[in-house]
Amino acid sequence: MYFKNKNIIIGLLKYFIKKNNLHDKEGFKEFNKYYFVVELDVSGFEEGLIMKGIEELMINPKWIIIGKSHILFREINNPEYNITNQILKFHILKTKLIEFRDLALKDK
Helix, strand or coil, X not given: CCCCXXXXXXXXHHHHHHHCCCCCCCEEEECCCCEEEEXXXXXXXXXXXXXXXXXXXXCCCEEEEECCEXXXXXXXXXXXXXXXXXXXXXXXXXXXXXXHHHHHHHCC
């Protein structure tokens, strides 16, 4: 996920993590034992660019086992793009977000 540098969603997530500045429109919170919900402010970006970024992160799903459940894993899950409020909301595995955060903070 981290190395998809041309993806607008990845770029916004990297920027969000690096700036370490939470405000009303952006953030992440625990969804359940395995997932975080991430909300990104996508205002100022073309709708088509956001939609393409979402599609790229949803291709090539793989089956993984979490606990005792088989889950069809994608880079992001359950994306919701609110065009009116310019907010993108999606689920991401906790382990993937932590891994992504560590890579983003090492990247200067």
